[in-house]
Amino acid sequence: MASKARSKASEFREHWVDEMNGAAMYRALADRARGEQREIFLELAGAEERHARHWARKLAELGEPEPKREDFREDLRTRSISWLARRFGPDAVLPIVERAEIADAGHYDGVADATVAMATDERIHARVLAGLTPSNVQSGIRRGERWHRGDATGALRAAVFGVNDGLVSNLSLVMGVTGGEAGRKFILLAGLAGLLAGSFSMGAGEFISVTSQRELFQREIALESEEIAAMPEEEANELALIYRAKGVGREEAEAMAARIMRNHDTALDTMAREELGLNPDELGSPTRVAASSFISFAIGAVVPVLAWLFSSGAAAFVASIAMSALALFLIGAGISLLTGRSAIRSGIRQLLVGGAAAAATFGIGRLIGVSVS
Secondary structure, eight states: OHHHHHHHHHHHHHHHHHHHHHHHHHHHHHHHOOHHHHHHHHHHHHHHHHHHHHHHHHHHHTTOOOOOGGGOOOOHHHHHHHHHHHHHOHHHHHHHHHHHHHHTTTTTTTOTTSOHHHHHHHHHHHHHHHHHOHHHHHHHHHHHSTTOOOOSSSHHHHHHHHHHHHHHHHHHHHHHHHHTTOOHHHHHHHHHHHHHHHHHHHHHHHHHHHHHHHHHHHHHHHHHHHHHHHOHHHHHHHHHHHHHHTTOOHHHHHHHHHHHHTSHHHHHHHHHHHTSOOOTTOSOOHHHHHHHHHHHHHHHHHHHHHHHHHOOHHHHHHHHHHHHHHHHHHHHHHHHHHHOOOHHHHHHHHHHHHHHHHHHHHHHHHHHHHHHO
């Protein structure tokens, strides 16, 4: 029992130190901030200090001396971020702090001695910081513009990159077998086997991936629903803080949050979008993404094989390379429609990368074929 108590005390002290470091960091950011941004940093610091007091009380319940603020010493990371904030301003370190908060978002989810409110606070901090980070604000604006090329469901991404993967992988396979001086029938067999194996593998992999992601998102939304029902006031405060981080005034943000929280479904939809960054209506369709991956991979993989269906020897070899090179360039140009990059530059880059992979496998196949013969 004594050993268990010591272990608990050590755990509680570690949590207390972590929270005190968080509070010190936010207060250092507040010292260099102005207006609403400063108030938000101070509120985040206050949340961390509430958490620290919780762990101090837990230590006292174990009969341990309650830690005092004057006993606390900032760790190296907190001192470094505080120095950078003083030297370059809070905006310079916000991306670093945001990434750290994202990593710690589930810090208390499995800690029995933490309260539900503490776990919720930790998750909300990253969303609040995201609203304060200039780069995220700009990306949010871009997401609202008509030229944004995002794909929430993943089907378009799976289709485009499925064609690319099918072409590059099967071209490399066909070139490797051709380099080994195999006959036409063997090249066809290898190409068709690669097409089928890759298509099924891509389809199954995407299905499992998107299904797992969807289940994870659904679990997060279900947990959020429980928190709204159990702690409506805390959730309203969190939502108001998110709006304030986006530039809405305190009174207006609190009024908006209060109106939203009156209806559970509206509150859940809003919190899923604002706190979790999820769109409940666009969690992705595993079947659609899997089918898209299967078909697109097959389309890409059939290109290097087509010439061998109708010809053989040097003619089929040259035709296969020419068709594959054209397809590589077109895929690269197509990807540029998603990325906004130059179509010619993307096409040439794709051609060079795919060509290098095919040339390497052809050379290796030639070496293996010579050594075997």
